[in-house]
Amino acid sequence: MLLAALWVAAGAVGAAPAAEPNTQVPVGSRHYAATAMPDRIVASPAQDAATGFAVSWRSVPLDAAAVLEVTLAGDSPDMGQVRRITARSQALQTENGAAQFHHADVGGLQPDTLYAYRVQGQGSWSAWNHFRTAGTADQSLTVLYFGDTQNKNLSHVSRVIRQGWQTAPDARLAVFAGDLVSGGDGQDDSEWGEWFAAGGWLLPGMAVAPAAGNHEYFEEFEDTPQERRVLGRHWPVSFALPGNGAGVARSTTYWFDYQDLRVVVLDGTSALDLGTAAQQAQWLDGVLTGERPHWTIVVVHQPLYPLRAERDNTVLAEQLRPVLRRHRVDLVLQGHDHTYGRRADEAGDLPQYISSVAGPKQYRLSEQARATMRPVAEDTQLFQVLRIEGRTLRYEARTATGRLYDAFEIRRGRGEARRFTEVTKGRIAQRDCPRPHSPKGRDDRCWE
Missing domain, CATH: 2.60.40.380 (Purple acid phosphatase-like, N-terminal)
Incomplete structure (x- = not known):
């Protein structure tokens, strides 16, 4: 009781929250230096x-x-x-x-x-x-999906990963939708060190499928006519991926089959900034053509329907949407906009386009996103649990404390028929940013 009273009293003072550093180690620390131990x-x-x-x-x-x-x-x-x-x-x-x-x-x-x-x-x-190893197509499968981790991985993201694993201890596959770290500022390796520390025992004990985000790239020759996007040096060495990607983005695109699920990972940054959208769409079309598992998920960092104002992913959307529709993709898992939002394709219930965020960096939703997506969320760290059991795929989005925020089911009928059903029971109310600006004073963000 005394502790609670002190907590309330401290809150009543109204002190402005301070922005935390991006890593737990101080600048210049070599805490994450490689050692003889793997x-x-x-x-x-x-x-x-x-x-x-x-x-x-x-x-x-x-x-x-x-x-x-x-x-x-x-x-x-x-x-x-x-x-x-x-x-x-x-x-x-x-x-x-x-x-x-x-x-x-x-x-x-x-x-x-x-x-x-x-x-x-x-x-x-x-x-x-x-x-x-993965089982057979008729076995059930649980998948964890995390949006952008990016900032304060050890301080804030680790609790989301732990809660995800506690909620779905039977998960066999973990998908990360890009921007695993923020990058740059002389602490790039320490940020990667804290991402691995936040992932803990999940990373070596589960099949981990990451997508590259824009923060896995850096600007070479910045502020010069020669400025260009270059993939950071940590990405190719940090993961041992299938190596079957599109020729124009071989190290950041790939696909694999896990029981009755095909997962295809794209590189939205390469598509938008390096002009490879058409080539990736052609490669995706080839990967989805012919016999394949019954369920299909595509992962790409940048959302085809942006949630934040002043985002323009038109080129990516125009190239990919026809392929996604033609091959009846079930889910498109995304990140990048540091909010939560879900919507159906313009041509029908599927694919469902979902953007989420696991980290503490939180933006504000655009009016367009609020008008076209349900549900949406600001100021909320989330993880997602996907469960495939026979002819049913159930999706749940849960907050950092495990509360249900969003849910739906897709049920396969005969042939290629799919039936989509919203699940509203048990969801908490919509969450919006309660503060006028972030701790650093930015009105386009809710939290840093």
Whole structure:
């Protein structure tokens, strides 16, 4: 009671909230420097997630080739006979010093089987991690989807990831819709360090599928006639992705099948700023042509229907929407606008276009978004849970404390028929920004 009274009294003072720094470590700290111990371990699905996965990790530069060990997970501490896989390695020099990133492809596995793996550092090994391969098309599947994390990953985003995993402990796949970090300002590597710290045990133990956002790029030759967008050096080394992407954006586009779901990841920044929208649309058309799983999700950072004022993603939308409609895509998962909004396609209930945000950077909704989307939200950190069970896909958006904010179901009928149903029971009321400006005084943002 005393603590509550003190809390209320402190709130009554009305002190303006202070803007937090972007990372927990002070400027100049090398807390996230690479060491002999392997770290930044993250697993990603192979193109066929039932038979393989890939792992990326980091260490100091090694004297010999890095190795991953994998075996069937058992109940004894004796792991038995292990399979050793030699990794491909690439050096990276950052503000935190020299590092080496390693990628290992683990193939030839059995579906729906629990494996144990560990990765090597300099005279050291990681913990044994568990990873279960995808099952068969008729098995149920739970997916976590996170919008932009980007800022204050360890301070604020970590609670959203934890709450997501606590809400859906059976999740096997995690999708991140881009802008994982903010980037730049001499703390790029520390920001990546805090993204991995925020992800904790989820990253090495689940199939992680990230999209590249505009903050994974940087401006080369900024404020000169030669200014251009360039993919940051951390992206290609931080993830071991399928490598089956569009030729114009091979390292940032890819696709994979996970049970009865096909996931296709696009690069909206390359499409908009580097002129590759038409080529990516053509590649997407090819990936979706022919026999494929019953459910389809496309992930792209920039929303085809923007939620923030003064956004223009017309080129991306004009190229992609015809392909999405023709191939009857179910969901388009997006980020970028740091608010929440959902709407149907102009031609029908599907695809459902969803934009969300997991991090604390919060913008304000445009009047256009408020008029065309339901529901919408400001000032709200969210995660999403997708559950596929047989002929039904259920979607839920939940707040950082686990409260239900949005939900719907898609049910497959015979042939290609789909029936879309809103689920309103249990939703909390619409959330809008309660303050006139952000802690730094910006009226176009609700929070920094």
